[in-house]
Amino acid sequence: MTDLVADLAERVDRLLAEHPPQETDRWDFLRARYDAGLAWVHYPEGLGGLGRESAHQQAVDARLAAAGAPDNRPAGNVIGLGMAAPVIRTYATAEQQQSWLRPLWTGEEIWCQLFSEPGAGSDLAAAGASARRDGDAWVVNGQKVWTSLAHDARWALLLVRTDPTLPKHAGLSFFVLDMLTAGVDVRPLRQMTGEAEFNEVYLDDVRVPDANRLGEVGEGWRVTQATLMNERVAIGGGVGDRESGAIADVARRWRSEPSARRPELHDELLRRWIDAESLRLASARFAQKAEAGTPGPDGSGLKLAFATLAQETSSLSVALDGAEGLRYDDWSLRRPDFSNPEQRVSGFDYLRTRANSIEGGTSEVLRSIISERVLGLPAEPRVDKDIPWKDLAK
Numbered sequence: 001m002t003d004l005v006a007d008l009a010e011r012v013d014r015l016l017a018e019h020p021p022q023e024t025d026r027w028d029f030l031r032a033r034y035d036a037g038l039a040w041v042h043y044p045e046g047l048g049g050l051g052r053e054s055a056h057q058q059a060v061d062a063r064l065a066a067a068g069a070p071d072n073r074p075a076g077n078v079i080g081l082g083m084a085a086p087v088i089r090t091y092a093t094a095e096q097q098q099s100w101l102r103p104l105w106t107g108e109e110i111w112c113q114l115f116s117e118p119g120a121g122s123d124l125a126a127a128g129a130s131a132r133r134d135g136d137a138w139v140v141n142g143q144k145v146w147t148s149l150a151h152d153a154r155w156a157l158l159l160v161r162t163d164p165t166l167p168k169h170a171g172l173s174f175f176v177l178d179m180l181t182a183g184v185d186v187r188p189l190r191q192m193t194g195e196a197e198f199n200e201v202y203l204d205d206v207r208v209p210d211a212n213r214l215g216e217v218g219e220g221w222r223v224t225q226a227t228l229m230n231e232r233v234a235i236g237g238g239v240g241d242r243e244s245g246a247i248a249d250v251a252r253r254w255r256s257e258p259s260a261r262r263p264e265l266h267d268e269l270l271r272r273w274i275d276a277e278s279l280r281l282a283s284a285r286f287a288q289k290a291e292a293g294t295p296g297p298d299g300s301g302l303k304l305a306f307a308t309l310a311q312e313t314s315s316l317s318v319a320l321d322g323a324e325g326l327r328y329d330d331w332s333l334r335r336p337d338f339s340n341p342e343q344r345v346s347g348f349d350y351l352r353t354r355a356n357s358i359e360g361g362t363s364e365v366l367r368s369i370i371s372e373r374v375l376g377l378p379a380e381p382r383v384d385k386d387i388p389w390k391d392l393a394k
Contacts, residue, residue, distance in 0.1 A: 012064060016069070018032070022068060034048040034105055038064075041056050042054040043101075076110055077104075080155075081105070083231045085105070091215050110152045112147050112153035112157075114144040115157070116144060117129060117142065118145050129143065130160065131160035131173060136211070139205055143200065149197065150186045150201050157176060157177075165390060173213060174219070175214065176212045183204040184202075184203060185203075186200075193335075246313040247309075272312055279309055303361065310356045311357065314353045315350060317346035328347025330348070
C-alpha cells in the first residue's frame with residue numbers, strides 16, 4: 001500500500017511539474033490529468049484511471065488541490081460523472097468509451113438523462129417515446145420531462161420504446177443522443193426556487209444512430225436500472241467529507257452566531273450531525289461496492305436517507321434564521337451564486353430540498369424497492385407486468 005501511494009504521489013508531482021496549474025489553461029490541465037490516469041484512479045488505464053482502488057483518489061485530489069490545480073466538478077457535471085460515466089464504462093464499446101469519457105470527465109461536454117415522461121414518471125418502465133428502425137438509425141418521437149441540465153447538455157442518456165407489442169419492461173432500448181441533432185427541442189421549466197435547472201424536451205423525428213445504442217435491442221430496462229442505481233448512489237453519496245455540505249453550514253453558524261442559538265434547536269442540531277456522519281460512512285461503503293460492479297438495490301436506502309437529511313437540515317437552517325429564512329424571492333431563472341458558503345440563503349435550500357424526495361426516484365418508490373428487493377418482503381400486486389404495453393391504459 002505504501003508503495004502504491006508513493007507511486008501516485010510521484011505521478012501527481014510529475015503532472016504538476018509538466019503542467020503548472022498557475023501557468024496552464026484549465027482545460028489543458030484537466031485533459032493532461034485524465035491522460036495521466038489521475039482522473040478517477042479506479043478506472044482502467046487509458047480511460048482516465050490506473051486500475052487502482054478508489055480509496056487512493058482522495059489522496060490524489062488533496063495533493064492536487066493543495067497545489068491549486070483546477071477542479072473538474074462544477075455543479076453542471078453531476079449527471080455525467082455520477083450516472084453517465086458508470087454506464088458508459090459498463091455498456092459502451094471501447095471506441096465509444098474513448099470518445100465520450102474524456103470530455104465528460106473534464107466537463108467540456110455536459111450530459112443529461114432523457115428518462116421521465118408526462119405519463120411515465122415514477123413508473124418509468126411505462127415510457128412511451130417511440131423509436132422506429134430506419135436502416136442504420138432509429139427515428140425517435142416523443143416528449144421527456146424534468147430533464148435536469150438539458151439546456152447545457154451535449155449528450156443525453158435516452159430511454160425509448162422500440163417494441164410496443166411487448167410488456168412494458170421488455171420493449172425498451174437505451175441510446176446515447178447527441179443533443180445537437182435536428183428535431184431536439186429543449187424548453188425550460190421554472191421551479192419554485194425561481195431557477196430553471198430542468199426542462200421538458202420534445203423529440204420530433206430525431207435520428208439516432210444504431211451505433212449509439214447501449215446494450216441489445218429490448219434490453220433498455222436493464223441498462224436503465226444500472227443507471228438509476230448509480231444515480232441514487234451518486235445523489236446519496238453527495239455528503240463529502242466529515243461535517244460538509246448542509247450540516248457544515250448549520251454547524252458553522254451555530255458556532256459563530258451565538259444570537260441564533262436556541263435551546264430547543266441544540267438537540268435537533270446534534271441529531272442531524274449524527275445522521276450526516278452515519279450517511280457519510282454508509283456512502284463510502286456504497287461507493288466501494290459501486291466501483292466493484294453495478295450497485296445493488298440497497299443504494300436506494302442511501303438516496304432515501306440523503307433526501308430526508310437534506311430536508312430536515314434545511315428546515316433547521318430556516319429555524320436558525322427565524323423570519324429572515326423566509327425572505328428568499330429570486331425569480332431570475334438562474335441559480336444564485338453560492339461559491340462563498342457564507343452567502344448561502346436558507347430559504348433557497350429549504351425550497352430546493354423539497355425536490356430531493358422526488359428526483360432520482362421518489363421516496364415512496366425507493367421504500368418499495370427496499371422492502372421487496374433488500375428486505376425480501378412480499379411484493380405489491382402488479383397486474384400490468386405481462387400485458388403488452390400497447391394494451392395498457394394510458
